[in-house]
Amino acid sequence: MTPDLSVSIGPISLGRPAMLASGILGISMEVFNRIYRNGAGAVVSKSLSKEPWEGYANPTIVGIKGGYLNAVGLSNPGAPYFAEMIKPNKDVPIIVSLVGSIEDEFEFMVKQFENCNVTAYELNLSCPHVEKVGLEVGDDPKLVTKIVSRVKSVAKAPVIGKVGLGTTNYLDTVKAAIDGGADAITAINTIRAMGIDVETQRPILSHKIGGLSGPAIKPVAVRCVYEIASKYDIPVIGCGGISSWEDALEFIFAGASAVQVGSAVGDRWIDVFSEINDGIANYMKKKGYSKMSEMVGLAKRF
């Protein structure tokens, strides 16, 4: 019997457990198609704003020990353009990531997708390097509740809140998102970080401070998933440093219903999705599991 790799994240059902994380190769429908064919359970778009954004000057993404440092500055073609692009899509489960400062912006953006096939919306409450959006929103639990409930009131698809480590307790942000009616939580975004080049004595990123991603943040992300899943009754999507099936399972055991893969694409290319699928299927066979849900949160029993 081949194990069933499909997952349910509250109201969201996907055929495979690992999605493409937001901001990774996330602006073209053809690329989404390719990544889905290569084994991703869904693709999360680049975070979209009301208007197109150019982002920061390069260097915006560099490798460092243990992962990557980025401050792309949320460059994106804007929600209206993106909605137009995905209109023809039928097959690929697309999770639309949105970023903004106030409820009205989010409502405007969601309305663009009325005639699109959207699997869910993921609200970026956690980008650590752009002012007035992302983490600055996530750090304001009252605003989070307002935004989530507004999006819930206009969106036909489920709504996910994506959290990260900011200046308030991220568990309060989770609570605020739950209060607003969120269907699931993605944890975590990159962690605010910086690299300085010793020769030039300059910050490497043009924006100076950016976000750390990749293997370096995995143990922190696993901890967050474990804490959220232990404290609240809401499905969690694990994200942060996943680059193998073992990593993916670590998040599942911590309490994640599904996972997202970002930086690992830069190390293992898009083969990473089928590697994760195959590895998990083998593990399930060996250990005698038939469904993914049997494994969610198993570490909590110890």
Added chain:
Amino acid sequence: MTPDLSVSIGPISLGRPAMLASGILGISMEVFNRIYRNGAGAVVSKSLSKEPWEGYANPTIVGIKGGYLNAVGLSNPGAPYFAEMIKPNKDVPIIVSLVGSIEDEFEFMVKQFENCNVTAYELNLSCPHVEKVGLEVGDDPKLVTKIVSRVKSVAKAPVIGKVGLGTTNYLDTVKAAIDGGADAITAINTIRAMGIDVETQRPILSHKIGGLSGPAIKPVAVRCVYEIASKYDIPVIGCGGISSWEDALEFIFAGASAVQVGSAVGDRWIDVFSEINDGIANYMKKKGYSKMSEMVGLAKRF
């Protein structure tokens, strides 16, 4: 002209820029002697409590991708025992790290050291895996101010507050320590994290959640030092993932007056101190610096 490696951290003067971080090999006078002879500018003791603590069961420290995960549980022989041990010390600059829940405990501990040669006290406001102390104190800025000002009122040596990433804005903790009269800030402690073994589905540490240290956290630590040094006028000691002279300089350029080295001892052994000294001295020669202070915060000019 050989460059001068001595550093001033506010009122604290050390002959060399890199200290042994708290909790690393930090319980024996003979070991302190050896590490000092091997090039450390000072040694920070294991965090001491009022009474001896046994700590948690093993596994307490394991290696993981990018560094180490530990939840030692602050095992330590207690301040009175430790004070007795270091009484004969004349040569080695010892920074005594203290951990506790309320002002009275700290006062009691400082009093133990009345006849000891203490270079400074470092208050652990940031251990992420023991209840009622460490981060739980650091997350309460009012308590931080109370503790720091009490210690300042009884201690003859300078007082350093050691911060980390908790559930409140660590910059508020820094502010609270400054308000209490702290002479310097050490940033950062380990970051709350977790590892799960996929075969057994168990958290690897016996305490389940512990702290992440090593190269993985360096970019986060550099960011914190940069933020503190940019926002407040207080000397900063950089700590987190330093394992080479380049790493040490990255912190200096970010605004640190000196650095601490922890996990790297597990990778490069105690030779790491002389490697850092030599590397920095060569850099200074090459670039024409004669004093460490000329290099502090140079990245802030960009």
Added chain:
Amino acid sequence: MQSVSKTPSIRIIEKVIDETPTVRTFVISDANLADVLPGQFAMVWIPGVNELPMSVMVIPEKGKAAFTVRKRGVSSTALYDLKAGDQIGVRGPYGNAFDIKDGKIALVGGGTGLVPLLRLAKFAKPTNDVTILMGSKSKDEVFFEDAANQILQNNKHQVIACTEDGSYGEKGFVTDVLAKLAQTTKFDAIYTCGPEIMMHKVVQLANSKGIFVQASLERMMKCGIGICGSCCMDEVMVCHDGTVFDGEFLANSKEFGHTHRAKSGILENY
């Protein structure tokens, strides 16, 4: 295995060579970049300004690499204005490489697009009969003619400079000169790098004659390593799946020769 760096390393500019009034070559020491494959590029950091993708120019001395830069917008001009002794950061090499076929090959380049083609020339097999066509507007924009002859000294070869105004070499667009040549010469493979409209014509020509053809493309690049997606074209990432693509793939591309993405990711027409 090639060693690939994802973190910028600082290099000192050791020498600056004026190629034309708007093109300069900057020489550095970098064992890693000295031996990149033809088509591969590096990300070049101009501290305080920008980081740009740049093909790696052939330098005869061991362990040396170079970038040949045309002064265009703010960033390339800042790079162009650097002096010997200045610092740049480099990371790479990234991307795939040209496949070198046997027999008669043509390299068709315009401007700094010649950089990867000259590296290809350096990797040419002894049996390759190499024709290099270099396009430019006028005489004072012609460069790398000597370098090409030098690199190909042990091969049967010809270097043909084409100027649009006829002030030097053959008169006309490099694509027209190629078309004429291809009527009499049976090329086994054509390689091209330069302005996309030019490459598009070269690929069409080669495809129509059934000649193997590869083009090295340019797109907006941020990461250079297949993470950010800013360089995507159809379903490929030019930085990771390319920059070199076959005529067959390019013939089916909806974007090649027509559109490219702006910094925001919006498709714009060429």
Added chain:
Amino acid sequence: MQSVSKTPSIRIIEKVIDETPTVRTFVISDANLADVLPGQFAMVWIPGVNELPMSVMVIPEKGKAAFTVRKRGVSSTALYDLKAGDQIGVRGPYGNAFDIKDGKIALVGGGTGLVPLLRLAKFAKPTNDVTILMGSKSKDEVFFEDAANQILQNNKHQVIACTEDGSYGEKGFVTDVLAKLAQTTKFDAIYTCGPEIMMHKVVQLANSKGIFVQASLERMMKCGIGICGSCCMDEVMVCHDGTVFDGEFLANSKEFGHTHRAKSGILENY
């Protein structure tokens, strides 16, 4: 170079061997641990219970390693009670190794202290004349006699079991038997592992006769890799600078044979 792991890897217990009523050997497959040097140890994780330092026992089959455990407190008893098929985690190998000298060597062990000594026997040079002295209280606590003879089959050797009650082999403390033997035999080197009081006597004896001696020590261990300091003795970390130390160093130690640190780090007397 030896490959050293700092993260526990799970292994299945493949076989359990009863050595005495309180000592068992647990066999696993682990290519890394199979070939450790004599004196090196691993950290053994008993999931849900504890993680303990354990010397690695010699197993003849390639790629296999084992731990020989005496049932003492809670943790060792939990390990002792595991069955074939159960999981343990291992990381290592850690620590330094015995230096094997030429000529006549004596290995003086008590209880599970024999584990590193048998591995030393396995690494013995063909020219070594090896005497193994194994100490125990009584006959039913004697183990590894066959294993020792087996490992040393190609060496000139003798295996002498010593029991305190004389119920088997030589009667008396292993240290007394060694002292007697050393009166007639000129040993070139003595190696010891076992209870610290025993090792202390062995080292004193050897030092007094000017014989090269090494002892493998035990201390409270948490990290096993020179980070936490819990295993420190004088200025050394037993896990990293040891576990093997020379007679000269040990003669100058204030702590060897006298004190060791409790879990809190407080020095306690033996």
